[in-house]
Amino acid sequence: WQGIENGTGNTQYSGTVTLGTALSGSSYTLNDTGRGGHKTYNLNHGSSGTGTLYSGADDVWGNGSASNTETAAADAHYGAAETWDYYKNVQGRTGINGDGVAAYSRVHYGNAYVNAFWDDSCFCMTYGDGEGNLKPLTAIDVAGHEMTHGVTAATAGLNYSGESGGLNEATSDIFGTAVEFYANNAKDVGDYLIGEKIDINGDGTPLRYMDKPSKDGGSADNWYSGLGGLDVHYSSGPANHFFYLLSEGSGAKVINGVSYNSPTADGLPVTGIGRAKAELIWFKALTTKFTSTTNYAAARTGTLAVAGELYGTTSTEYKAVQDAWAGIAVGS
Numbered sequence: 001w002q003g004i005e006n007g008t009g010n011t012q013y014s015g016t017v018t019l020g021t022a023l024s025g026s027s028y029t030l031n032d033t034g035r036g037g038h039k040t041y042n043l044n045h046g047s048s049g050t051g052t053l054y055s056g057a058d059d060v061w062g063n064g065s066a067s068n069t070e071t072a073a074a075d076a077h078y079g080a081a082e083t084w085d086y087y088k089n090v091q092g093r094t095g096i097n098g099d100g101v102a103a104y105s106r107v108h109y110g111n112a113y114v115n116a117f118w119d120d121s122c123f124c125m126t127y128g129d130g131e132g133n134l135k136p137l138t139a140i141d142v143a144g145h146e147m148t149h150g151v152t153a154a155t156a157g158l159n160y161s162g163e164s165g166g167l168n169e170a171t172s173d174i175f176g177t178a179v180e181f182y183a184n185n186a187k188d189v190g191d192y193l194i195g196e197k198i199d200i201n202g203d204g205t206p207l208r209y210m211d212k213p214s215k216d217g218g219s220a221d222n223w224y225s226g227l228g229g230l231d232v233h234y235s236s237g238p239a240n241h242f243f244y245l246l247s248e249g250s251g252a253k254v255i256n257g258v259s260y261n262s263p264t265a266d267g268l269p270v271t272g273i274g275r276a277k278a279e280l281i282w283f284k285a286l287t288t289k290f291t292s293t294t295n296y297a298a299a300r301t302g303t304l305a306v307a308g309e310l311y312g313t314t315s316t317e318y319k320a321v322q323d324a325w326a327g328i329a330v331g332s
């Protein structure tokens with residue numbers, strides 16, 4: 001018999017959080033029975049299999065420092081729970097495949113591994129420890145980003161190359177950001193930056209910026225012919241920029257203490273409709289309009305169709321979708 005328990009996670013990035021755990025005999029495990037039974041395992045620097053399910057005599061996990069082997073597990077378990085809750089409570093999707101089945105997470109993959117990844121074949125999430133600076137890749141926007149690759153694979157199936165690959169990556173950045181805002185954690189407040197907590201560049205800068213993607217030194221701000229030849233983490237830039245413009249509008253803005261300044265390709269202003277509507281439009285487009293070969297032009301058509309269905313073609317929301325695509329040089 002496994003009872004649903006509420007454990008305490010002393011995470012590295014999100015402070016002290018409640019974790020869904022189970023009590024099996026006299027041992028607690030990182031088994032979130034209230035969320036499909038999502039489990040978190042310790043690979044202990046291996047790179048295959050499931051490793052060992054986290055278990056212990058008390059229901060307290062980690063101490064906030066990466067030097068404690070439970071800390072990364074606490075962050076990963078929390079990120080999976082918030083991602084589950086976001087999709088279920090906001091988008092009405094229970095589990096990555098929408099069937100109530102949980103994925104599982106593995107931490108401490110390999111040695112000094114500076115990445116995290118979703119794998120469809122195991123239906124599992126894996127996190128590296130990062131290199132040198134004791135910053136495992138277990139921040140909540142990374143967790144939401146990676147698990148969203150599973151949602152995309154189960155729905156639109158956007159091919160991971162060319163323009164569809166950029167849209168696939170942007171979808172992960174969009175919902176990684178959505179999960180971060182949803183979690184509303186005081187230690188990791190919502191922002192339109194990706195990976196700001198994991199310090200992968202070693203200088204405190206994030207991996208990506210949604211308001212002006214070119215700030216990362218590689219991403220495109222706007223669509224142009226040949227965009228699909230970029231790495232998918234750079235061709236995602238215009239769609240991330242579209243999402244920012246649609247949510248918050250163009251120009252300068254401070255949100256949760258972070259300053260943004262989003263330009264438009266055509267120099268015309270965009271008035272945002274708020275993140276919740278932008279998320280809903282992108283989610284419905286992903287799940288009902290996009291296919292494996294959707295490119296930027298088709299993403300515009302798909303999101304406009306969704307906006308028309310949800311709000312009508314004469315609505316301010318519809319016009320904002322038009323303006324935001326024009327803002328990244330897609331359509332007219």
Ligand code: ASN
Binds near residue numbers: 115118
């Ligand atoms: N962390 C990377 C990503 O999700 C892994 C990859 O290259 N697919 O984009």
Ligand code: ZN
Binds near residue numbers: 145146149
């Ligand atoms: Zn990705």
Ligand code: CA
Binds near residue numbers: 195196
């Ligand atoms: Ca972020």
